[in-house]
Amino acid sequence: MSWDQIIGQQRVKQLLRGMCESGRLPHAMLFHGPEGTGKDAAALMLARALNCREGGFDPCGSCSSCQSMQRLRHPRLKLVFPLVSKADEDTAVDKLSDEELEEMNAQIDAKAENPYHHMRMAKAAGIKISSVRDIRHEAAFRASTDGRTVVLISDADRMNSNAANALLKTLEEPTGDLLLILTTARKDSLLPTIISRCQLLRFEPLQEREIHDALLRRTDISKEEAGAAAQLSGGSYGLALQLALEGGLIKREEVLAYLRAIVAGNPNKLMERIQTILAEEDKQTLVRFLVVVATWFRDVLAVQSDAADRVLNSDFREPIQKFAEHYPDADCSRAVDEIAYFIDLVQKNVHLVNMMIVLSKRLRRCIIPSEHAF
Ligand SMILES: [Zn+2]
Known part of the structure; x- marks a missing residue:
């Protein structure tokens, strides 16, 4: 159990090691960068290192502290992430229903099992002021024991404005040994006043x-x-x-419906589809959707090249087979390239509806090349 668990990110690891070994860890840090690049995982490893009974930057993995950290149940570790919202106001953890508490604990267990798991509750509304308010209290309570209290605020951009203002107070008056680590894939959605009080650490794509x-x-x-x-x-x-x-x-049915709309060639139907896909207004959801569309084309390509055993969407083998038979001239590798290009575009400031219209046109051209032949 060591820093090797964090994939790549050598620069970040070196910076953290330097800060720890020189005793110059700040009170608040902001880990930012794309989803799934190890921001939470690194924060949790740092919490483990700071509380290991053996000391040093590399946690031993076997002392009682390391073991509690492994389970993410440690008095010196607090996890804050978006919770379910009750009616109109902020709900403290102790007001969650049994079912919601169970869901929350299941998310924490999944995170303990795999630090790259993205903790999310089905009906999460955002990070609540009650979650943030507890932080100072907690820090004061623990200050007399060994180690350092680490509060990880995951998806920090999802703090509502009350929570953000409460956090700002904590940031303005740092408490003893408290280390706050905020993680986000959307740094620009945070209050500038919060960003300016944190030491920034950027996580690059792997x-x-x-x-x-x-x-x-x-x-x-x-x-x-x-x-x-x-x-x-x-x-x-x-x-x-x-x-x-x-x-x-992503529901593969949705991908199938999208592809059907593309080949059907009815602009209204296609527009409806695109609006359904973009309904969540979340770029990450769109990226995941496009990635699955790309896996579909990869699968058709596999069937076309007699490597059906490589099909990723194996539960959709039949429609994939049919698609391959129906569109024998489909240029699937070009389709995958097109999608990759548009996935890059999503991250930039483009108009998503227009982008999806252009992508759909290009995919149609890949699927039915004869239509555009001279
Ligand atoms: Zn240890």
């Missing part, structure tokens, strides 16, 4: 090779699957994991 190797080491998927997931993940190990193990969490 290398395809790093993701590929980690998938092979940590899961039992095949080399082909690992290759495909790594290639399509855009540098996010979290996304690669979802693709490899959970089919991208």
Whole structure:
């Protein structure tokens, strides 16, 4: 159990090591960068290091503190993430229903099992002031024991304005040994006053090779699957994991409906589809959707090249087979390239509806090339 668990991010690890060993850790840090690049994982490893009974930057992994940290149940660790909202106001953890508490604990267990798991509750509304208000209290309470209290605020951009203002007070008057670590993939959505009070640490997208190797080491998927997931993940190990193990969490029916709308050639129907896809107004959801569309084309390509055993969406083998038979001239590798290009665009400031219209046109051209032949 060591820093090797954090995939890649050598620069970040070196910076953190330097801060720890020189005793110059700030009171508040902001880890920012794309989803699934190890921001939470690094924060949790740092909490472990700061509280290991053996001391030093590399936690021993076997002392009682390291073991509690491994389970994410440690008096010196507090996890804050978006919770379910009750009616109109902020709900403290102790006001959650039994069912919601169970869901919350299941999320924490999943995170303990895999630090790249993105903690999320089904009906999460945001980070509540009650979650943030407790922080100061907690720090004061623990200050007399060994170690350092670490509060990880995951998805910090999802703090509502009350929570953000409460946090600002904590940031303005740092308390003793409290270390606040905020993580976000959307730094620009945070209050500038919060950003300016944190030491920033940027997490870069991971290398395809790093993701590929980690998938092979940590899961039992095949080399082909690992290759495909790594290639399509855009540098996010979290996304690669979802693709490899959970089919991208996107309903493949939705992908199928989108492709049908493209080939049907009815602009109104296609527009309706695009609006459904963009309904969540969340760029990450759109990226995941596009990644799954890309896996679909990869699968058709596999069928076209007589490698049907490499199909990723194996539960959709039949429609994929049909699609391959129906569109024998489909240029699937070009479709994958097009999608990769548009996934890059999503991250930039483009108009998403227009972007999806252009992408749909280009995909149609890939699927039915004869239409555009001279
Ligand atoms: Zn230890």
